[in-house]
Amino acid sequence: MKALTYQGTRDVRVETVPDPSLVADDDIILRVTATAICGSDLHIYRGKIPGMKDGDILGHEFMGIVEAAGPGVERVKVGDRVVIPFVIACGECFHCLLNEYSACETTNPGHGAAMNAKGIKPPAALFGYSHLYGGVPGGQAELVRVPKANVGPFAVPDVLSDEQVLFLSDILPTGYQAVINAGIKQGSTVAIFGAGPVGCMAAASARMLGAETIFMIDHNQYRLDFARATYGVVPINFDEQDDPAEVIVEATSGRGVDASIDAVGFEAKGSTTETVLTNLKLEGSSGKVLRQCIAATRRGGIVSVPGVYAGFIHGFLFGDAFDKGLTFKMGQTHVQALLPELLEAIGEGKLAPEVIISHRMSLADAAKGYDIFNKREDDCRKVVLTP
Numbered sequence: 001m002k003a004l005t006y007q008g009t010r011d012v013r014v015e016t017v018p019d020p021s022l023v024a025d026d027d028i029i030l031r032v033t034a035t036a037i038c039g040s041d042l043h044i045y046r047g048k049i050p051g052m053k054d055g056d057i058l059g060h061e062f063m064g065i066v067e068a069a070g071p072g073v074e075r076v077k078v079g080d081r082v083v084i085p086f087v088i089a090c091g092e093c094f095h096c097l098l099n100e101y102s103a104c105e106t107t108n109p110g111h112g113a114a115m116n117a118k119g120i121k122p123p124a125a126l127f128g129y130s131h132l133y134g135g136v137p138g139g140q141a142e143l144v145r146v147p148k149a150n151v152g153p154f155a156v157p158d159v160l161s162d163e164q165v166l167f168l169s170d171i172l173p174t175g176y177q178a179v180i181n182a183g184i185k186q187g188s189t190v191a192i193f194g195a196g197p198v199g200c201m202a203a204a205s206a207r208m209l210g211a212e213t214i215f216m217i218d219h220n221q222y223r224l225d226f227a228r229a230t231y232g233v234v235p236i237n238f239d240e241q242d243d244p245a246e247v248i249v250e251a252t253s254g255r256g257v258d259a260s261i262d263a264v265g266f267e268a269k270g271s272t273t274e275t276v277l278t279n280l281k282l283e284g285s286s287g288k289v290l291r292q293c294i295a296a297t298r299r300g301g302i303v304s305v306p307g308v309y310a311g312f313i314h315g316f317l318f319g320d321a322f323d324k325g326l327t328f329k330m331g332q333t334h335v336q337a338l339l340p341e342l343l344e345a346i347g348e349g350k351l352a353p354e355v356i357i358s359h360r361m362s363l364a365d366a367a368k369g370y371d372i373f374n375k376r377e378d379d380c381r382k383v384v385l386t387p
Contacts, residue, residue: 002387003141004366006056009047010374012367017057020137020145025072028149030084034162035062035139035363037373037383038170039196040308044130045370048267048310051132060086060127061169062139063162066153075150082153084146085335086170088125088136091151102332107148108134123332140366142387154339157347163354163384164346167201172353173338174306175201175263179209181329182259182304186210191248191296192233193289194263195223197382198306200356202261203231208350215257217244217292222379230355245295256298264289265307287313294321305330356382363387 003017020029038061043049063083066076076082088107089096095103104124128138137144146153156165175198184190188211192199195218203214216233218224224235234251236244249256293303294317303326321328345351358381361369369383 001142002363003057003137004059004363005054006044006052006058007054010045012045012058012370014364014366017055017141020143022068022070023145024147025070026147026149027070028066028073028076028146028153029068030062030064030082030139030144030146030153031067032062032064032139032142032144032387033081034064034166035059035141035385035387036166036169037061037140037366037369037385039198040129040170041370042374043267043308045374046267049130049132051130051135053131053135056128056131056135057137057141058128059138059140060129061166061171062127062144063156063166063169064144067143069149073149076153076155080153080155081158082155083165083168083339084127084139084144085152085154085168085173085339086127086129087152087332087335088127088134088148089151089336090148091336096151099334099337101151101334101336126332140363140385142363151336154336154343156343160346161354163357164352165343166384167197167353167356168335168339168342168346170333170335171197171201171356172205172342172351173335174198174333175203176205176338176342177333178202178261178263178304178306179205182206182261182302184209184211184259187212188259189213189215189252189257191215191217191244191257191260191293192263193217193244193261193292194265194307195220195227195235196263197356199261199263200227200231200381201353202263202306203227203233204351204353207231208345213252213257215244215248215251215296220376222376223381226381243292243295245292248296252298256296256301258298259302259304260293260297262289262293262303262305262307265305266309287316291317294324294326297324297326299324300326302327302329304328306333357384359383361385
């Protein structure tokens, strides 16, 4: 089959690789009909994620048709059209029984031994995302082996197109969980840092839940223009405003927003000190966006973090967060728990995640798609690939 493989920093290639096969009784083989390039894939592309090996198959946003199923699969059958959550969960461990699927204790054997030696449970395995997360081949391919098929694959109705439901795999539930974690309700005010796909899905979700005012902060004007036209946000360009938090506080009677959402994560451009420390590998993440979130949020408010972070952060300003009495909620998305309500919202027309798509390409052109998305060329918001 054809698949997009990692070959080093900024080097991905579509190659011919062996077809996957059933390994466990509860595996399925999926024939991919649509897959997408995620902002998290760009962290890998830029060489920022450890544990990658040459030849690893990328991609964790995908869907398709069940082509084969193991004898233990009961949830889906051959011929079903399904979306695959990017988190691989067993459905039976301590965390899965609490609907905390991204904390599944059993699906990540690769990194688990080293972590468990320190008394720490490993994170759940993810598709196409580093051997730190299980090294499971991803979905930017013609075929994918999907383990734990009685927990992950989610059947979708034929009346909805692939583009309408594809983002149930990651960015839509990730944005939605960020908004839920932020406590957004009717009349809320929220600042969303990052107008990328997750930030936009958070804006859409916040609107659906009744947010009154949404500030959105980014340094790509075309993204801000799209978000303003599509979700009615108040745009703030980071390149034009040195201190967006100050603008937000002034616009909210000197109080700040009810919640801030950090949809940027560890690759935010930080201070000179942070850049030096990151290059020396003395810290792994920029704290610039988190500092802005703390400053923009009112006393007693919430900071919600769907953006990926790694390692130490310089200048976290924990004292300011304590003084304000802020609550922080963060982490990978418990996708499986959110899919039924999100599918219903799409079916009822309350959410239209497909509007984020700007580029449609064949899998054969995936390397070009990565390059365009990485460079923010051609007003690129989201790339969908068709095998």
